[in-house]
Amino acid sequence: MNDANGSGGSAVVIASRNAKDVMRKFFEKNKKRNDSCIKEIAMKIVNDYHMHTKLSPCSGDQEATIENFVRVLAGKGFKSICITDHYWTLPENIWENRPDFKGPFPETLKQILENKKMVESTEFPMKVLVGAEIETYSPDCIGGTLELKEMLDVVLLPTDHFHLKSVIQQPDDHSFAGWGKHMMKFFIVGAKSRVGHVLAHPFVPMGEHNDKPREVLDTISDAEFFDALSIANEYGNAIEINSGCLIEPIYYESLIRPFTIAKKAGCKFTVGSDTHRLATLDRYDIIAQFCDECGITEDDFSSIMIR
Ligand SMILES: [Zn+2]
Numbered sequence: 477m478n479d480a481n482g483s484g485g486s487a488v489v490i491a492s493r494n495a496k497d498v499m500r501k502f503f504e505k506n507k508k509r510n511d512s513c514i515k516e517i518a519m520k521i522v523n524d525y526h527m528h529t530k531l532s533p534c535s536g537d538q539e540a541t542i543e544n545f546v547r548v549l550a551g552k553g554f555k556s557i558c559i560t561d562h563y564w565t566l567p568e569n570i571w572e573n574r575p576d577f578k579g580p581f582p583e584t585l586k587q588i589l590e591n592k593k594m595v596e597s598t599e600f601p602m603k604v605l606v607g608a609e610i611e612t613y614s615p616d617c618i619g620g621t622l623e624l625k626e627m628l629d630v631v632l633l634p635t636d637h638f639h640l641k642s643v644i645q646q647p648d649d650h651s652f653a654g655w656g657k658h659m660m661k662f663f664i665v666g667a668k669s670r671v672g673h674v675l676a677h678p679f680v681p682m683g684e685h686n687d688k689p690r691e692v693l694d695t696i697s698d699a700e701f702f703d704a705l706s707i708a709n710e711y712g713n714a715i716e717i718n719s720g721c722l723i724e725p726i727y728y729e730s731l732i733r734p735f736t737i738a739k740k741a742g743c744k745f746t747v748g749s750d751t752h753r754l755a756t757l758d759r760y761d762i763i764a765q766f767c768d769e770c771g772i773t774e775d776d777f778s779s780i781m782i783r
């Protein structure tokens with residue numbers, strides 16, 4: 477684990493015109509927004525702590541390599557990145573439609589550790605860390621250990637991969653409120669497990685109601701979010717701001733409330749693109765805009781992120 481090397485408080489620049497165009501396109505998709513919502517973004521994102529290479533079976537992009545990620549992001553002035561390929565531990569076939577993806581994946585862990593050794597012995601123009609994205613299968617079964625956490629730079633623990641229906645426990649109650657309750661239970665159990673450094677893309681109800689995040693999140697009160705996020709903070713978890721989710725306007729809008737509460741609960745944050753391809757390394761200004769709307773500043777970023 478690497479510690480912070482400074483506050484990074486000086487990394488305040490005005491977003492480029494190009495970045496404004498990215499935001500304009502994003503808000504065009506979002507009926508509630510117009511040009512007046514696009515303002516100068518004071519925060520510059522210089523970290524990506526959620527990146528999948530071709531090692532992740534859902535990537536499928538031979539160009540998604542550590543070397544290529546570094547090359548592109550070094551050109552954007554990035555200070556550090558963390559590679560977080562999926563590491564699954566359950567023997568079931570996690571991908572219903574891809575019978576060729578069979579678990580468990582001991583070979584994946586071997587490769588992740590080889591990547592870690594490789595980056596530690598390579599001179600890159602930025603700090604490169606190697607971690608993994610593990611899994612919460614059910615409140616009684618989390619695919620990670622404290623030993624694994626020690627072995628890797630950053631372990632991402634997602635608690636809402638409910639779209640992986642064959643292996644992730646589904647709720648008994650399929651109403652919006654039932655899903656909200658189920659999602660919060662996973663979140664709290666994951667937070668208390670301490671097996672991850674970061675709770676990845678929280679409060680995104682993937683699966684059955686993935687097109688209705690607002691309806692699910694509206695069943696969770698501010699007080700419930702505050703309590704759950706306070707627990708996450710108390711147990712030392714950082715909360716991830718994930719542009720792969722924020723790029724969808726319905727998620728962007730729905731997540732403003734819980735993330736504003738997360739800041740009030742004293743949480744620390746990491747940022748990540750959740751990219752699975754080389755071509756999707758252009759979504760960082762959405763994170764900056766989202767932070768601005770939630771009152772999150774660079775001082776709220778976790779010390780895990782080397783800036
Ligand atoms: Zn994920």
Ligand SMILES: [Zn+2]
Nearest residue numbers: 526528609750
């Ligand atoms: Zn991911």
